[in-house]
Amino acid sequence: MAASATSKNRVIIVGGGPVGLVSALSLALRDVPVLVLEGYHELFKDLRAGSFHPPTLEVLEPIGVTTKLLDLGIVVPRWQLRDRKEGVVGTFELSLLKDETRYPYRLHLEQHKLTPLVYDMLKPIPHAEVRFSCRVTSVTQSDDGVVVTADTPNGTETFEGKWAIGADGGGSVVRKSAGIDFGGFTYPERFALVSTPYDLGQRGFTDTAYISHPVEWCAVFRLPDVKPPGLWRFLYGCRPNESEEESLSDDNVEERLQAVVPKQGRYETRHKTIYRVHQRVAETFRAGRIVIAGDAAHLNNPIGGFGLNSGLQDAMNLTDKMVGIWRGELDASALDRYVRQRRTANIEYVQEASMRNKRTLEEADDNVRKQRLDEMRKASQIPALAKEIVMKSSMIASMRRANAIA
Ligand SMILES: Cc1cc2nc3c(=O)[nH]c(=O)nc-3n(C[C@H](O)[C@H](O)[C@H](O)COP(=O)(O)OP(=O)(O)OC[C@H]3O[C@@H](n4cnc5c(N)ncnc54)[C@H](O)[C@@H]3O)c2cc1C
Known part of the structure; x- marks a missing residue:
C-alpha cells in the first residue's frame, strides 16, 4: 500500500480492528490521509461480534461496506425471547420497522469478516497506510498536532499527525495517554x-x-x-x-x-x-487533538449485540465531523458534538439496555421474573408495544436520540 508515511498532514488511527479500519476508510475515501497503527502482526481473527443492526447498515452504506456485508451475511427478520422451561415467551418481528429503516432486520456476520473487506478497500488508496506490528505506547499533543510512539519491528518509532483517533479497544493506550477516566464495573x-x-x-x-x-x-x-x-x-x-x-x-x-x-x-x-465483560463509559471521548471511539470509549455486555454496532456508529459520526474540519468547513468544536451525541446515546441506551437485558434473562426472584416475562409476552402480541421494543433493540431509537443532540 503506497503511503505518505513521513507526512505530518494526516490522521493517525491507533488500532486496526473494525472501528479503526472503518474510520480509516471513511476518512481516506474523502481525501483525508490516514495512517493506521495495529499492534498485532496481521488482522486479528476476532470471534466476538456477529450482528449488525439497521442504523449501522445505514451509516456504512455511503462508504460501500453495507452491500458487501449483505452479500456475506444472514438476514435475521425476527428474534425470540424464551424461557428455558416454558419455551417461547414472545417473538419480535423486525418487519415492524419497515417504515423506519431500509434495513428492517439484523444482519448476522462474523466480525472477522468485516475487517478484511474494509482492509481490501483501503489497500488501493494511495493516501491510506496500515502498519502491522506497531504497538502504540503513548500519544502526546501540541497546539497543532500529535505524536504517537510505538514499538515496531524497527525499534521505537514516532509518528506525527494532525489528529489521533484511539480505536485500540477496551485497554486503550490512547485513552490512558490522554488521561481519560474509564468508570464503570466488571462483571x-x-x-x-x-x-x-x-x-x-x-x-x-x-x-x-x-x-x-x-x-x-x-x-x-x-x-x-x-x-x-x-x-x-x-x-x-x-x-x-x-x-x-x-x-x-x-x-x-x-x-x-x-x-x-x-x-x-x-x-x-x-x-x-x-x-471478561464490563460496563464502562469514558468520562469524555475527546482530549484536544485526541479522540476515542468504539471499545476504547465504552464497553458493555454482549446481550443485545450493541458493542461493535455502537463503535461503528461512533466511527462514522466522528469521521463525518473530522472530514468537515479537514476541509475547513467545521471548526474543532464539532468534535465536542461527537462526544455529546455518542456518549449520551451510549449512556442512555446501550448501557441501560444491555444491563436490562441481562437482568431480564437472569432474574432470580420467581415473581419478578414471571412478571417481566409476562410483560414481554404481552408486548410481543401488541404491534405498537412490540414496535417500541424493536425500535430500541435495533438501536434506531438510540441513533435518533444521538442525532437530535446539538
Ligand atoms: C462475547 C462477546 C460477544 C460480542 N458480540 C457482539 C455482537 O454480536 N454485536 C456487537 O455489536 N458487539 C459485540 N461484541 C462487542 C464487540 O466485539 C466489540 O465492541 C468490538 O470488537 C469493538 O471494536 P473496536 O474496533 O472498538 O475494538 P477491538 O475489536 O478490540 O479492536 C482494537 C484493535 O486495536 C489493536 N490494539 C490494541 N492496543 C493497541 C496498541 N497499543 N497499539 C496498536 N494497536 C492496538 C488490537 O490489536 C485490535 O486490533 C461482543 C463482545 C464480546 C466480549
Missing part, C-alpha cells in the same frame, strides 16, 4: 462463547434467541461460517467460581449446551472462548 462472572454446527433452527429457534433462566441464562445466534446452515453460537455466563479451564472443559460445555437444548449424542463444538 464477576466471565462469559463463554461456544459454537456448534448443530442446527437449532430444526428445534424451533429463530436465528437470534435469548433464553431466560435464573442461573443458566443463555443467548444463541446463527452465523454464516463457511456454508449454510452455518454455525450456532451459544453465549452464557460461566459459574463465578470456575477457573477458565473448568468453564471450557468438554464436559462442562456439553452439560451447559444440553441443559439449554437437550439432544441425543454429544455436541460437536468448533470454537470455545471466554471473555
